[in-house]
Amino acid sequence: MNATAIIVRTELLRMARGRWLLPLWFAFLALCGYAAWEGAAWSAQRGAALAAIQDEEREVHRMRRDQIVNELTPDNKSRYGGAIYATAMSFRATLPQGELPVLTVGQAEGYPMAARIFPFVASNTIFDEYMAGMENPAVLAAGRFDLAFVLVWLMPLLVLAGSVDLWSFERERGMAPWLLAQPVSPLRYLAAKAAARALLLVGVPVLVLVAVLRFTAAAGPATLLQVAILSALYGLFWLGFAVLVNLFARNTAQAALGCVGGWLALVVLVPALALGVADLFAPPSSPAERANVLRAMALQARAEVRQADGASRAGRVPAPNIPDNLRKRAVEVERGEQLIRVAVQPFRARDQRRLYWMEALRASSPAIAFQDALERLAGADAGRALRFQDQAHAFLLDVRRLTQRYLEQDRLLTAADYDHGLPRFVHREAPPATRFGALAFDAGVMALFLLTLLALLAVGARRLRHQAFQPE
Amino acid sequence: MLRTHALSKTFGAQRALDGLDLDIAPGEIFCMLGANGAGKTTTIKLLLGFLKPTSGTAVVDGIDVQADPVQARRRLLYLPEQVALYGELSGLENLRYFAGLAGVPDCTPKRLRGWLARAGVPAAAIDRRAGGYSKGMRQKVAIALAIARSARGLLLDEPTSGLDPAASAEFHRLLLEQRDAGAAVLMATHDLFRAREVATTIGLMRDGRLLRRFKAQELSARELEQLYLDEMSAPSCREY
Numbered sequence: 001m002n003a004t005a006i007i008v009r010t011e012l013l014r015m016a017r018g019r020w021l022l023p024l025w026f027a028f029l030a031l032c033g034y035a036a037w038e039g040a041a042w043s044a045q046r047g048a049a050l051a052a053i054q055d056e057e058r059e060v061h062r063m064r065r066d067q068i069v070n071e072l073t074p075d076n077k078s079r080y081g082g083a084i085y086a087t088a089m090s091f092r093a094t095l096p097q098g099e100l101p102v103l104t105v106g107q108a109e110g111y112p113m114a115a116r117i118f119p120f121v122a123s124n125t126i127f128d129e130y131m132a133g134m135e136n137p138a139v140l141a142a143g144r145f146d147l148a149f150v151l152v153w154l155m156p157l158l159v160l161a162g163s164v165d166l167w168s169f170e171r172e173r174g175m176a177p178w179l180l181a182q183p184v185s186p187l188r189y190l191a192a193k194a195a196a197r198a199l200l201l202v203g204v205p206v207l208v209l210v211a212v213l214r215f216t217a218a219a220g221p222a223t224l225l226q227v228a229i230l231s232a233l234y235g236l237f238w239l240g241f242a243v244l245v246n247l248f249a250r251n252t253a254q255a256a257l258g259c260v261g262g263w264l265a266l267v268v269l270v271p272a273l274a275l276g277v278a279d280l281f282a283p284p285s286s287p288a289e290r291a292n293v294l295r296a297m298a299l300q301a302r303a304e305v306r307q308a309d310g311a312s313r314a315g316r317v318p319a320p321n322i323p324d325n326l327r328k329r330a331v332e333v334e335r336g337e338q339l340i341r342v343a344v345q346p347f348r349a350r351d352q353r354r355l356y357w358m359e360a361l362r363a364s365s366p367a368i369a370f371q372d373a374l375e376r377l378a379g380a381d382a383g384r385a386l387r388f389q390d391q392a393h394a395f396l397l398d399v400r401r402l403t404q405r406y407l408e409q410d411r412l413l414t415a416a417d418y419d420h421g422l423p424r425f426v427h428r429e430a431p432p433a434t435r436f437g438a439l440a441f442d443a444g445v446m447a448l449f450l451l452t453l454l455a456l457l458a459v460g461a462r463r464l465r466h467q468a469f470q471p472e
Numbered sequence: 473m474l475r476t477h478a479l480s481k482t483f484g485a486q487r488a489l490d491g492l493d494l495d496i497a498p499g500e501i502f503c504m505l506g507a508n509g510a511g512k513t514t515t516i517k518l519l520l521g522f523l524k525p526t527s528g529t530a531v532v533d534g535i536d537v538q539a540d541p542v543q544a545r546r547r548l549l550y551l552p553e554q555v556a557l558y559g560e561l562s563g564l565e566n567l568r569y570f571a572g573l574a575g576v577p578d579c580t581p582k583r584l585r586g587w588l589a590r591a592g593v594p595a596a597a598i599d600r601r602a603g604g605y606s607k608g609m610r611q612k613v614a615i616a617l618a619i620a621r622s623a624r625g626l627l628l629d630e631p632t633s634g635l636d637p638a639a640s641a642e643f644h645r646l647l648l649e650q651r652d653a654g655a656a657v658l659m660a661t662h663d664l665f666r667a668r669e670v671a672t673t674i675g676l677m678r679d680g681r682l683l684r685r686f687k688a689q690e691l692s693a694r695e696l697e698q699l700y701l702d703e704m705s706a707p708s709c710r711e712y
Contacts, residue, residue, distance in 0.1 A: 003572065003573050003575070006569060006572035006573060007573070010558075010561070010565070010569045013560075013561065013565070014558060014560045014561065017560040017561075018560065170556075173556045174552070174554040174556045175556035175557075175558075177522075177550070177552050178550065178552050178554075178555060178556060178614075180522070181520050181522075181545060181548070181549075181550035181552075181627075182545065182570060182573040182574060183542050183543070183545040183546040183573070183574055183575065184542070184573050185542060
């Protein structure tokens with residue numbers, strides 16, 4: 001057996017005989033289990049809400065179809081006027097849950113999960129119904145107790161708690177000179193010790209996580225593998241950080257202070273600072289200001305159209321199938337869209353600038369990159385929510401174009417149209433290459449941090465022999 | 473076996489070792505005596521490759537320590553003042569670990585027990601956790617390691633400091649066994665009387681320089697003590 005294997009085996013034996021390993025594992029298992037249970041409950045709740053929205057859409061369609069069947073004459077005339085048309089083209093666009101929604105709520109509650117698509121409403125109002133009262137702001141501010149919280153915030157503490165004395169123990173106990181005098185290079189010695197800790201403090205928690213996800217989510221092996229790889233990278237970064245701190249600490253108390261300080265900096269302070277930097281250089285657009293501007297545009301459009309139409313109040317004879325007031329409304333909406341498209345440009349530019357900054361700031365801490373990766377795997381990332389909004393808007397435009405054709409032909413919907421001719425919203429996920437690319441970027445950030453640590457460790461390991469004889 | 477040639481080490485303006493020439497043959501025990509800061513531990517550090525010499529060379533069994541420190545350490549056993557063992561492991565497991573690190577083949581429990589027994593570790597203590605071992609017992613485990621490794625050079629840095637007289641006597645008995653087995657021993661110590669008893673050669677060090685070197689049996693214990701006190705109290709050339 002070579003020296004590396006002997007060090008690994010002995011380190012495993014020492015840790016197994018220590019009193020803290022099992023409690024740490026059980027604490028992690030309990031936290032993961034509870035967070036997954038909470039996540040599953042949230043996911044079930046959201047799933048039920050989405051199902052209710054889809055049920056509502058189906059129910060509305062069934063009622064409208066019955067109306068069409070009952071209220072249309074055989075020659076496609078309305079028995080009671082054209083109002084039936086106005087309410088017939090009503091749809092819901094829903095954002096389905098991702099593959100691993102139990103992983104994290106992420107930013108899912110900061111964005112609408114559905115849209116009400118109706119051809120005669122302004123595009124800026126289609127999400128209104130699903131925006132109000134979405135979440136308690138206190139919960140949003142504090143974050144949820146989900147698996148991402150356990151992994152991003154608490155897993156580092158587990159790794160640090162288990163490796164805080166990786167070398168400081170030997171130093172504190174006066175074993176350092178005796179150990180370093182053995183014919184093994186310090187780097188190899190440290191690497192072997194770290195490998196043993198990695199097995200128990202990173203490998204086992206990752207297995208626990210995968211097992212918990214296997215029981216609570218219907219994710220495929222590829223997704224579970226991605227979660228495992230990302231979690232392992234993040235755990236290894238923290239192990240590397242603990243080793244680095246150990247190289248400089250004179251005793252375990254100093255090492256503990258260094259580890260906790262690093263955790264505070266990288267997990268708590270840097271993300272907060274990153275947000276501060278983004279706010280400074282790319283402040284978010286105010287939703288209230290945006291809503292007011294867009295409402296003003298809608299009102300302006302209505303006023304313009306009504307003013308232009310003021311002279312011709314008399315109805316056409318014979319009356320068209322679809323009443324003219326719907327055509328006026330369509331013109332009003334179209335004019336409103338023209339005004340909104342211009343008015344929304346500064347807000348979009350500001351949002352784009354902020355998105356760019358937020359994407360770039362992912363690289364400022366492995367904790368941010370890891371949180372981002374988990375949100376993407378959970379399908380709870382902002383990018384997916386914004387893509388859904390774009391698709392809902394596009395769907396609205398499709399519905400409007402369809403409506404326009406009916407208006408131009410003055411043709412009412414028939415039951416056959418309803419059964420076969422109406423569009424249905426289907427959310428399209430980003431292409432696999434795009435999704436994988438974003439995850440690879442996050443993994444790359446963590447790997448880069450880890451490689452930097454390894455480089456520092458390779459240099460720092462040379463300090464060991466000098467330290468060995470320094471008094472405590 | 474253990475050789476230094478014009479070995480010097482300075483830390484900033486302070487010269488910790490000044491042109492040390494040593495040649496310790498197999499079967500020889502060289503005791504370095506001197507006050508704290510005389511350069512004894514620095515010499516050991518340089519021989520272990522823990523420090524880079526400012527000038528000169530340190531050679532172990534023909535291997536330049538700076539060129540290949542790991543190979544040099546393979547031939548050495550270093551025994552510090554405090555031999556610390558992993559408290560969670562038994563004496564046997566500790567020995568298996570350190571012997572394994574040194575590449576000792578066939579570390580079977582039977583052989584490990586044999587080495588520990590030869591070093592004087594009682595059979596009842598071998599499987600006990602080392603957390604409860606006395607300092608003397610820990611030193612014996614280190615000697616067992618020296619036996620297991622058949623170390624060709626021993627570097628001892630005040631190994632009996634703090635040991636009770638019986639444990640100290642036992643330690644020196646084991647040391648003589650190692651010498652008889654052909655080990656070259658360099659020992660830094662403050663214990664003049666034990667040094668005279670076990671050493672082949674004694675060197676007096678001060679301010680990083682080897683002031684005197686003589687055969688241990690050339691002087692009586694009292695003469696050695698007087699010589700030591702005279703040398704240590706004489707004005708240093710650096711003070712002028």
